[in-house]
Structure formats: C-alpha cells, structure tokens
Amino acid sequence: MWYFETDDEGWPVRQVELYDVGRLLRYGPGRSEDRYGSLGQARLYDSDEGWSTFEITEVEFERAWRTYDE
Template identity: 70%
Template sequence: MPHRFYRRRWDETRGDEFDGWGHSDWYFEVGDDGWPVRQVEVYDTGRVLRYGPDHQEDRYGGLGEASLYDSGDDWSDFEIAEVEFERVWDADGE
C-alpha cells in the first residue's frame, strides 16, 4: 500500500519553552502501518520543523514515535494529496 499524507491543525500551544511559537499545522507522511515517515510542523509564528529518516530529532522535538492509527482518531478527514505534503516539505524554512 502506498504512503498516505495528512494535515492536521493543533489549536494548542506546545506548553514548553517554545510555547510562544503559537498553534501549528502538522503534516505527516505515513506508511501503511500509520507510522510517520516524514513530518513537518508549521507554527503560527513562521517556525518550521522537519523530521524524517535523515533528521529524526533535535532540541525542539522529533519524528512521531507512534502509529497515527493507534490514536483511535479517524484520520480520513485530514488526508491530503502527496503534492501538498511535498510543497510544505520542500518549502524554504528552518
């Protein structure tokens, strides 16, 4: 099964020293098991974090460590086209 792509808005702040970044949109590429392969976090202040096979974590966070499908949430409403994910993945930013 091919990878799937999702975008989900989080209307909560981080609750840590980077709380001032604000709310965020999260983009995921997941395998057929729901485990993130690549992930992009875009914060309201413009901060962008990217995680994937070549960069799995840093001082700000890291690639998801659980299957999205194990959350019990229905992710079908958040599915996006691969081209939308790639646009965000390849965009200029940090």
C-alpha cells in the same frame, strides 16, 4: 499545522511542523530529532478516530516539505 507522511502501518516516516510564528520544523530520514522535537513515535492508525477527514494529497505534503528548503 502538522503534516505527516506515514508508512502502510501508520508510522510517521516524515513530518513537517509549521508554527504561526514562522518556525518550520522538518523530521525524517537523516534528521529524526533536534533540540525542538522529533519525528512522531506513535502510529496514527491506532485509534478509532476518523483520520480520513485530515488526509491530504502527496502533492500537498511535498509542498509543505519543500518549504523548508526555500
């Protein structure tokens, strides 16, 4: 499961990646990449796809983001 926080133009600002095997990766200010991956480098609003069905609340994103610290 991947979570993205984007700016007004659709560029990823923060990103959380949760994997079935229990690994959690987090990218954002101060940590844009590591040996496993990096913060997304493509606008999420570039296509005609209906991304609105995948939108989550700020609370849901923050919950996933904080999981990294627990």
